[in-house]
Amino acid sequence: MSDETSVPMIPSNGGLTFLDCAQKVLEEFSGDQPMHYVDITEQARRQGWLVTAGKTPENTMHAQIVTAIKRQQARGEPQCFVQHGRGYFSLNQRQDPGLVSLIEQHNQQVRQALRKQLLALSPQAFEELMAQVLAAMGFESVEVSALGGDRGIDVRGTLVVGDVIRIRMAVQVKRWQGNVQSPVVQQVRGSLGAHEQGLIVTTSNFSKGAVQEAQQADKTPIALMDGEQLVMLLMEHGIGVRRTTPDLFEIDENLASGGTEQRDQR
Numbered sequence: 001m002s003d004e005t006s007v008p009m010i011p012s013n014g015g016l017t018f019l020d021c022a023q024k025v026l027e028e029f030s031g032d033q034p035m036h037y038v039d040i041t042e043q044a045r046r047q048g049w050l051v052t053a054g055k056t057p058e059n060t061m062h063a064q065i066v067t068a069i070k071r072q073q074a075r076g077e078p079q080c081f082v083q084h085g086r087g088y089f090s091l092n093q094r095q096d097p098g099l100v101s102l103i104e105q106h107n108q109q110v111r112q113a114l115r116k117q118l119l120a121l122s123p124q125a126f127e128e129l130m131a132q133v134l135a136a137m138g139f140e141s142v143e144v145s146a147l148g149g150d151r152g153i154d155v156r157g158t159l160v161v162g163d164v165i166r167i168r169m170a171v172q173v174k175r176w177q178g179n180v181q182s183p184v185v186q187q188v189r190g191s192l193g194a195h196e197q198g199l200i201v202t203t204s205n206f207s208k209g210a211v212q213e214a215q216q217a218d219k220t221p222i223a224l225m226d227g228e229q230l231v232m233l234l235m236e237h238g239i240g241v242r243r244t245t246p247d248l249f250e251i252d253e254n255l256a257s258g259g260t261e262q263r264d265q266r
Helices: 018-029 036-044 057-075 097-120 125-136 182-191 210-214 227-236 253-257
Strands: 081-085 088-091 139-144 157-161 164-174 196-203 222-225 241-243 250-253
Touching: 018 081, 018 088, 036 088, 057 081, 057 227, 081 210, 088 250, 097 227, 097 250, 125 139, 125 157, 125 164, 125 227, 164 182, 182 196, 182 210, 182 222, 196 227, 210 222, 210 227, 222 227
Parallel strands: 164 196, 196 222
Antiparallel strands: 081 088, 139 157, 157 164, 241 250
16 A cells, blocks of 8 residues: 555655555465454564554554545545454455446546536635535634635634644645645745644645745644645545445535636635
């Protein structure tokens, strides 16, 4: 598994993620039988595939596999792992490769159509959509800024984790077709309030310079979400799409009601 836009992965110092290691172990040592996550972790470390300074790699392995299963299922992606209960996992050998291919082709067409619909939304509708996405992700106090009235920040919210961790996020959205460049990253960084983190969401992509600027070690980091990641997040939370079978999605026509007027880039 290498699609890091689809499943959150924690890389080891050896260059392989926990999920990469789990897949390699199950392919080579399981004999097509479920393995316990502790055994998967031990075998990965024994082979030198998993190199980590973490004190509880077994817990990380379990959390990563469970998260992958849930997220791939939510997004209608082919399932790599199967959970058997009591900490046992196997590779998913049950799906018909032909059927999996057809489902993926269909959902890819839906992803493309959804991306086009995002470009057709009005600026206000796109900002309100992002507010809905943030709320679905667990943000509280989500507010859409007045048009042009908050130094380029379009949406603000606070991510709450376990009623303990609270992260204030300032978001700028770019309903663009061209790549976002580094000056946009600099603008967002300069617009952050005290104790805020920044996020730029675009329907397009980011230039190499923008990515480098966002990751500057001596500056406040700015998170970047491109169009592909945004579409996958919408599908995961059922926003703008509806699931017609456990694996097939269809466009939700209600999305278009938010505004279909083509506007200039913001």
